[in-house]
Amino acid sequence: MTTGSDHRFHLSGRSAAPPSGPYTLDIRPESAGWGHSSLRVLPLEPGGAHRFDAGDSEWIVLPLAGACTVTVDGTHFALHGRESVFASVSDFVYAPRDAAVEVRSASGGRFALAGARCARRLPARYGPAGDVPVELRGAGQCSRQVNNFAAAHVFEADRLIAVEVLTPGGNWSSYPPHKHDESREGQESELEEIYYYEIAPHRGPDGAETPGLGYQRVTPSGNGRGTDVLAEVRGGDAVLIPDGWHGPSMAAPGHDMYYLNVMAGPGADRAWLIRDHPDHAWIRGTWDGTAVDPRLPFYDAGVPRRTAPAGDAGTGGPRAHASAAGEGRQ
Template sequence: MSRLKVKPNGSHGRVTHVTPESAGWTYVGFELHRLKPGETVSAQTGDRETCLVFVTGKGEATAGGQSLGELGQRMSPFEGKPWSVYLPESSAWSVTATTDLELAICTAPGLGGGLPVRVIRPDELGQEVRGKGSNTRHVTNILPETEPADSLLVVEVITPAGNTSSYPPHKHDQDDLPRETYLEETYYHRLNPPQGFGFQRVYTDDRSLDEAMAIEDGDVVLVPKGYHPCATCHGYDLYYLNVMAGPKRSWKFHNAAEHEWLLKG
């Protein structure tokens, strides 16, 4: 199996655990918890900021010594927008599931910005359609660079069955503003129906990194550098949750030159 693909470890509790150390990089951390009603997950953010994304289900949340109430709404990542919570560094938080709950924990270094805890409601989230034809996908911006955070960028994408996504291939692995920014990235994949599969390729111009992976429901793909397009097969919609972070909180990317013709006309 590719070193860039992280399979879920079971179906209950903390099923995915990616740290900067395990990924071999500097910035992005990602966890996925699957809880039954009444179960609780809690943590301290320490020197990292955190975005909790209620991928599916509902839970009672507390953070920074305050109750945030019951958050969450959708029971499938393919239906509607998510609820999320932003947590600055040095924050204690907990979530107790009130239904079956799938909670993503997205982290990156805090920079002492002193931002407050805040709930990110579905009705606050911008959505856009990117691409056309068989490259159409639907994007929900959870924590874009236009919203306050120290390091984190978080976004959801739904790619209809048979379509490509993160395509034409692009990369963001150079700290070279204003042309490009260095951002590590994780892709948390879900398929609908869940027995489906898709594909993702991560590669560099010189092919010193070139890995193609079959992706199944619950897989996480690590993108330390290079281009990273993906595609889903006929009959199966693809959802992914992206977490990005780097030395500068800006998403500037470079398209693969040989495929830029796809953007014309």
């Protein structure tokens, strides 16, 4: 793995986002060296509970595995959750800035807390799993599934944007490489981004599991920025992307890859606009007439599924690697 000149992100292993308190992954603007995006992964034992103050950020509580009850300023929301990120979409709860939040789980589980510093205080809300739009994007070995639970055009927030991407083993996603590190009206948004990964293990005939892995590439985009990373990622890892062309995200053969994208930025408009790398954008033209990978979708989301046009792109301990036109082409 190589890194850019920003040594805030050069440390490999767990150093850039070490476990903190109850969290197995704790990425905050202060530790990331940027201004807006946060992600925490909270494990709870059966009967466990955790309280936190939202502070100057809005938050989404998203079950990764298990069910929970989320209390926001005294209002209770029951989340059915899911068995795993590879089993189904999940319901979720939005908690506004300046709120008191409690997450409690009778049976235990793991829960993502995706956050973004913001200005407006919106109402606390429940997001049903049945309302999550699921898209199949790309084609052939660039096929992937995107769960747009908190995309900019789907769920209201002040700054926070978050989606889930599932990539079958052997496929590439976040390809062609794209960026969103400067503001260009109608073309590109300035957004910091976190990729959080879970990798499906391989199960042998005897039921034994072999841990999986994947890879993430980020290259410099210029403009005085030099993020340059090739990271091997395993379950529980994260890649921080303050700038740069990011992609591909590569799932090793035999190991399906999940990643949660958390984004936020300084722009007044909450939009996810990207630009493709000019050296690789041609790949979209080769997808015409090519079928989506038959292994997709991973599951029936319970809502009508939209297959995006081919040209519309879109476990272990935690490690954070710094790296890292259209909307949501992961």
